[in-house]
Amino acid sequence: MGMGRPREFDAETALDQAMEVFWRHGYEGATIAQLTEAMGINPPSLYACFGNKEGLLKAALDRYSKLRGVWMDEVVAAPTAREVAERMLLGIADKQTDPANPPGCLLVQGGIACGTGSENVPFELAARRAENEDQLRDRFIRAKAEGDLKPTSDPAALARYVSAVSVGMGVMASSGSDREALRQVASVAVQAVEAQSVGRT
Amino acid sequence: MGMGRPREFDAETALDQAMEVFWRHGYEGATIAQLTEAMGINPPSLYACFGNKEGLLKAALDRYSKLRGVWMDEVVAAPTAREVAERMLLGIADKQTDPANPPGCLLVQGGIACGTGSENVPFELAARRAENEDQLRDRFIRAKAEGDLKPTSDPAALARYVSAVSVGMGVMASSGSDREALRQVASVAVQAVEAQSVGRT
DNA sequence: CCACATCTGTAGTGAACACTACATATCTGG
């Protein structure tokens, strides 16, 4: 038995284009017509490869999380909790205003509130954000064990805090805030982590 | 000339119901059928009273901003910048997890990313958020003039920061974070404002 | 070269959407 006609497009390249459309218009705001045009394929190819619109979103999120994960590994490699927060938030300020991508963060722009039939999309995004938060929390737990964070500090709360600031910055970026404004927010935000650090300079 | 048949529903009560639908499903996710059912009226009444779907959203936002403005006045009445931030963020933690309302904040849930034809909705929401930020900024400018905030502090950046944290908390609330989690975020966030304060205890 | 499997493009499908025409009902001013 034969193996059939080979696909004429590259799935990852197409996913990058789809990611951009979801990023810019959100899950519900993105139409199949926009997606297929950006991906350079026709609807049947999309459905054969990704199942349906939600399957395409999940594939795009997988790709986004993968790239993001590499960067997060560099972030948590910083020597102190304060520097982790600084690297993360200042880095996010730059990433979310990078003209190479739509403004903001796909994990926020993708869909915060959705209509009937797409209720699980916001939870899907939240689950991805939670992964980042978990990674931060683990890093802050280590920082506390190393005596870098105060014995009274709450690593989970700190991680939630940094995650919340990231999300807030993403919304600001998508509604027009420029890089300098986001960097200012990041700088102020880092001071809360610094206040929980032991050897503050 | 007569004045016509009087309307049989109360516009403000109907707006409250519409507000809840937009809050829960977002602008694009909310359908006219859901809105009219929640408001207890039929489509022609909705269109006669509010023009179109976007007009209804703006009316709901006006109402939301009005209620919110009353509360913000109480917030900025706190004696110090630190207490302003604390009142604001802890209050938001409670409000965004109040079971009487959908979780989160209408100014975020309403629509962060929208599809073609609704591009201005996110900007409309951003403009409302900016009003709160301006109010905070003015309060922090005063705090700096009063010697409550350090001479090196940047009131505008502080206001942006508090606003960003609020938004981030709203997203967290809408994706299932409970009140305690939000309060922890608020507590950490306040420490950044405290770090900019003069008489820190 | 043939049977088979998979992809691709065209051209739709039914459903859901925002919005409205129209007839009827209920008010005010004279």
Next chain:
DNA sequence: CCAGATATGTAGTGTTCACTACAGATGTGG
């Protein structure tokens, strides 16, 4: 009580949506 004006309920309108049937194209294994 009548004329004008506005609201209401029924029942649609055209459009757009996610998704797909189908026929032809292009590959592999025998």
